[in-house]
Amino acid sequence: MAQAVEAVTAEVGRLVPRVLGRYSPVTVDHGEGIYVWDTNGDRFTDFTSGIGVVNTGHCHPRVVAAIQEQAAKIIHAQANIFLHEPMLRAASKLTATLPPSLDQVFWTNSGAEAIEGALKLAKVATGRPGVIAFRGGFHGRTHGAMSVTSSRVKVRGHYEPLLSSVYFSPFPYYLRSPYKGGLEDADRYYLDELNQVFDHLVMPDDVAAMLIETIVGEGGYLVPSRRWLQGVREICDRHGILLILDEVQSGMGRTGKMWGFEHFDVTPDIMTVAKGVASGMPVSAVVASHEIMDRWQPGSHGGTYGGNAVGTAAAAATLDVMRDERLPENAARMGAILSDGLRQIQADHPVIGEVRGLGLMVATEFVHPDGSPNPAAVQKVIDFCLGQNLLLLTCGTYDQAIRIIPPLVVNEDQIREFLAVYRRAVAAV
Numbered sequence: 487m488a489q490a491v492e493a494v495t496a497e498v499g500r501l502v503p504r505v506l507g508r509y510s511p512v513t514v515d516h517g518e519g520i521y522v523w524d525t526n527g528d529r530f531t532d533f534t535s536g537i538g539v540v541n542t543g544h545c546h547p548r549v550v551a552a553i554q555e556q557a558a559k560i561i562h563a564q565a566n567i568f569l570h571e572p573m574l575r576a577a578s579k580l581t582a583t584l585p586p587s588l589d590q591v592f593w594t595n596s597g598a599e600a601i602e603g604a605l606k607l608a609k610v611a612t613g614r615p616g617v618i619a620f621r622g623g624f625h626g627r628t629h630g631a632m633s634v635t636s637s638r639v640k641v642r643g644h645y646e647p648l649l650s651s652v653y654f655s656p657f658p659y660y661l662r663s664p665y666k667g668g669l670e671d672a673d674r675y676y677l678d679e680l681n682q683v684f685d686h687l688v689m690p691d692d693v694a695a696m697l698i699e700t701i702v703g704e705g706g707y708l709v710p711s712r713r714w715l716q717g718v719r720e721i722c723d724r725h726g727i728l729l730i731l732d733e734v735q736s737g738m739g740r741t742g743k744m745w746g747f748e749h750f751d752v753t754p755d756i757m758t759v760a761k762g763v764a765s766g767m768p769v770s771a772v773v774a775s776h777e778i779m780d781r782w783q784p785g786s787h788g789g790t791y792g793g794n795a796v797g798t799a800a801a802a803a804t805l806d807v808m809r810d811e812r813l814p815e816n817a818a819r820m821g822a823i824l825s826d827g828l829r830q831i832q833a834d835h836p837v838i839g840e841v842r843g844l845g846l847m848v849a850t851e852f853v854h855p856d857g858s859p860n861p862a863a864v865q866k867v868i869d870f871c872l873g874q875n876l877l878l879l880t881c882g883t884y885d886q887a888i889r890i891i892p893p894l895v896v897n898e899d900q901i902r903e904f905l906a907v908y909r910r911a912v913a914a915v
């Protein structure tokens with residue numbers, strides 16, 4: 487995370503704990519599409535999407551209408567007490583976007599909570615205790631989610647003891663691969679490392695699941711190869727291990743396809759969904775086949791708010807907007823223009839070591855002349871852009887990269903305006 491911007495008013499200092507790091511000093515009043523306005527009436531371009539959440543843009547009118555309409559009917563229709571139509575409608579629309587094997591939805595309230603649910607489900611479904619996670623992955627802040635997170639030590643340090651029986655293998659980071667040779671060699675070594683977990687650390691039949699962010703988000707916007715992800719799928723199949731794909735950040739059209747895993751021809755056994763699924767309402771989900779879900783005995787998992795009526799009404803409307811406005815397709819088209827423009831900036835400014843990503847899940851990594859990570863350059867670019875009322879986020883263990891994640895409703899003019907500002911920002915470093 488970038489150095490948090492210090493609290494800007496005495497009121498904030500008095501009321502808001504400092505653990506809430508802040509990326510910008512903006513006190514927001516309202517938002518629309520890719521823009522937000524602060525309490526002084528100044529407009530900011532939001533290329534953070536609220537950390538990859540408002541894929542339909544801020545306050546999409548159809549989502550707002552669905553929330554308003556549902557709030558006037560019933561807000562809390564507790565899912566153990568009542569069935570209600572928005573929850574079923576949203577589950578039906580969500581599963582319609584997925585491979586047939588992912589046919590049941592357990593609604594939860596945050597990405598971390600979906601991860602907790604997915605891990606519990608995998609353990610129960612296999613009767614095994616272990617989990618293999620991948621270095622660089624981020625899965626959330628609750629104790630279980632934190633235990634499988636390794637994007638940076640700050641997230642988990644000083645919180646030990648964490649969940650036991652969690653083992654890590656490296657996630658491909660091709661720019662900084664420690665292995666000799668080309669991409670194919672790197673993949674072979676990364677898969678070797680994974681297989682070695684079974685030689686050194688844990689018996690495969692003690693492992694319930696491998697948990698992977700399809701595209702590593704907080705840890706640096708790292709895109710694996712098809713070869714690697716398919717290799718992991720094969721290893722899971724060989725050992726009866728469930729593959730959990732965390733699509734919290736890479737899902738909901740962000741990568742130019744509805745789900746990140748569609749780029750790799752790999753289907754997970756369990757997936758987690760959050761962020762973009764309800765355009766900012768706190769909704770998430772664990773999705774799996776009904777065969778896997780059937781292993782969960784009634785009452786062995788749950789929660790007061792999961793499947794909230796207003797939240798799932800927002801999710802259903804969000805899924806409609808995604809389909810009707812063809813937002814994944816727009817993300818693919820705008821993403822191509824964005825990545826192309828960023829590569830042109832990189833060609834003129836070697837401080838950008840790499841432009842990577844898929845669709846509108848894109849990052850630029852900044853490097854020193856010797857290729858080492860350059861978080862100082864990142865901070866300068868972020869600050870310059872903030873001075874131009876353009877909001878951006880960092881990522882990577884060392885804050886060595888800037889993620890560029892506008893709402894998926896962004897248009898070509900807005901991408902080109904962004905590129906012009908970004909070029910000036912990079913040139914000023």
Ligand SMILES: Cc1ncc(COP(=O)(O)O)c(C=O)c1O
Pocket residue numbers: 537596597598599601624625626627699703704732733734735736760761
């Ligand atoms: C891939 C991924 N998984 C899980 C989470 C946790 O989600 P939440 O912050 O809603 O708990 C995040 C949040 O950034 C994420 O990016």
